[in-house]
Amino acid sequence: MIHLLNLLAAIALLVWGTSQVRTGMLRVFGENLRGVLARSFGNRPAALAAGLGVTSLVQSSTATCLIVASFVGKGLVPTAAALTVMLGADVGTALMAVVFSFDLRWLSPLLIVVGVVLFTSRQTAASGPAGRIGRVLIGLGLITLALQLIVAATRPLTEAPAVRALLAALPHEVLLDMVVGATLTVACYSSLAIVLLTATLAAQGLVPVDVALGLVLGANLGSGLLAWLATGADSPVARRLPLGNLLFKLTGALIAMPLLGPLLPLLAQWVPDVHAQVVGFHLGFNVVLALLFVGVTGPVAGLVDRWLAETPEARHHARNSHLDPVALATPSLAISCAAREALHQADVVEAMLRGVLPVLQNNDLALAGQLRARDDEVDRLYTDIKLYLTRISREALSEREGRRWTDIVSFTINMEQIGDGIERVLIDIEDKKIRKGRRFSDAGMAEICHLHERLLANLRLGMSVFLDGHARDAQRLLQEKARFRELEHAYAATHIARLQEHTPESIETSSLHLDLLSELKRINSHICSIAYPILESRGALADTRLRPSQLAGLDELPH
Structure with missing residues (x-):
């Protein structure tokens, strides 16, 4: 035995x-x-x-x-x-x-x-x-x-006789x-x-x-x-x-x-x-x-x-999906497949974001419905990519591939949240503008168009950062977060000024206008978050976002 x-x-x-x-x-x-x-x-x-x-x-x-x-x-x-x-x-x-x-x-x-x-x-x-x-x-x-x-x-x-007899009988x-x-x-x-x-x-x-x-x-x-x-x-x-x-x-x-x-x-x-x-x-x-x-x-x-x-x-199906189950046998290949599918998810998000402005300008309810339906596709892609990544053995990944795994997860989460944000924007436009027959003032529409243009440019930059991982582009993207925040504050102030001037269009669309500014800023924050894993892996992020002078001043405040 x-x-x-x-x-x-x-x-x-x-x-x-x-x-x-x-x-x-x-x-x-x-x-x-x-x-x-x-x-x-x-x-x-x-x-x-x-x-x-x-x-x-x-x-x-x-x-x-x-x-x-x-x-x-x-x-x-x-x-x-x-x-x-x-x-x-x-x-x-x-x-x-x-x-x-x-x-x-x-x-x-x-x-x-x-x-x-x-x-x-x-x-x-x-x-x-x-x-x-x-x-x-x-x-x-x-x-x-x-x-x-x-x-x-x-x-x-x-040498066992029983084994030899058994083989002879076969x-x-x-x-x-x-x-x-x-x-x-x-x-x-x-x-x-x-x-x-x-x-x-x-x-x-x-x-x-x-x-x-x-x-x-x-x-x-x-x-x-x-x-x-x-x-x-x-x-x-x-x-x-x-x-x-x-x-x-x-x-x-x-x-x-x-x-x-x-x-x-x-x-x-x-x-x-x-x-x-x-x-x-x-x-x-x-x-x-x-x-x-x-x-x-x-x-x-x-x-x-x-x-x-x-x-x-x-x-x-083959044309739309890069999540190759065969590639799971080779983790480095599976990571590449997941990254390609994440970029496809970003393409869908970009198409949704690009369609927001025509809906806003032309009061196009049909287009709004089509764009909102695409958020389901973004959610499905997020789920598919997430489940695919969980099937990749983390132990089989190198340190660089492990960071890429994390980057893909972070990127797809941000894209899914951006899709949700765009859907909320479209619902607000439908409920507060199109169905009520309201219109923005020329100045207000110009401000939203400018923010929308910056948002599209930042999304394309974010996709480039995710694809190439260049630290310089990641720094540029993070700088855009501060610039966009400043623009949002400035445009909110000019909108309040128009209200004080009793501009009829601004009064009618005030709630929608301010909500749009806030939602676009939130979407931009998710786009800029793509830069954080890249900069963190290179040690380019500070421990705190407060300036040293502000941090010192906090110690003097009463507790």
Whole structure:
């Protein structure tokens, strides 16, 4: 019993180590990996090389498939080019299996020690580059250690008479072996781990070589099935790549099944070591698969495009939403998606604000109703962005990405409150001006038009500050808060002066005029709040907004 528990623990350690390396590499390189893939779609050799290289880093063709599927889902990449990348990605996974098949006993303690030193020495910034690299090294060390533990744990099992009798009674059915291999791969979320485990068990005599090769074919199928299941909730376009890749793997497995019998003696003749036979078969299968299907990616892409045609509703949704659920696997990419959707929310707010003046000048009730209805869209976008951000692991973010996460939350809250403020302005205009047939004085309308113009300019500046994060622009935006407040005070004073002069229009619209000035100032305050996180991160904010002379004077006041 203890030997079985040791084996299960070693398998779990292998899967965990593979997962740590995959997620660690995605966090270290993040957007760079996506950039490499994006630049590789021009020709087939470059696409194959990019898929091979990126997957060798992240050690997961599934992770590569999810990244590239997001490109396809957004219409940025044709399905044929993406399928070529995936053929290279599968070769990359097979190459990593070859690397880990070497005797790396000396490497495991070295990687773990260096990784732990890097991670713990920068514990306060474990999500930074040093901490992430340390995590990757620890994962690599755990993989090599797990392989050694599997060898040690399987040796007593292979010597047990009951185990040998059980294995001898198992039917050597390739199709059944493939089903088992695919199931284990989906359960472990790693075809690399299953291939390495299968090779080790075969080397220990616990699994016959013909069964091991069937399990390897199943592991390849399982990786394709895993990507298809992971994109189950995505649009039909985003699922084209996993489906095409799964078709390649399934066709390759069906071709390989009848060839396993003649291939076994050739493998034994060319490669005496059983472990190397299994790993070599895995590499050879994926290389042949890439060479065989790289020329037919176009027709297969056309086939899956027809099978998974995009509906008009899905096309409209994809055009309006940047919140890609696939990108959640890579936090740095998910942050970028949330920022793009926040800018879309700001565009809707700007359209609402821009429409206020025509409503005011033309007494347009229909336009007012349309603009107020858009506040529901602003609220929906705020909720979607907020929920999307909560699905991003904060621990996986670097310090800079963590600040960006906070900036996006702050920005969307401000946009939602600005939308509410615009809705209140429109309701006041409808109730206090349009339905009562009142009009502003020429001077009063000019003042409101001037504030509205400044407000639009400040909103555009605020969007630029959010997008670029320039401290100088943030300072300009914060200065606009004081200028706008001074204008609001000045225009309120001139309105009171017109009341004293008994200007009829000013008397009729006095309540609305003062409410508008106050509400526009409140909206401007929310816009200027975009500058605070930027300036705070650079240490440019003072502890208090009071001037030192005023602060000293407060001490002299009676308590």
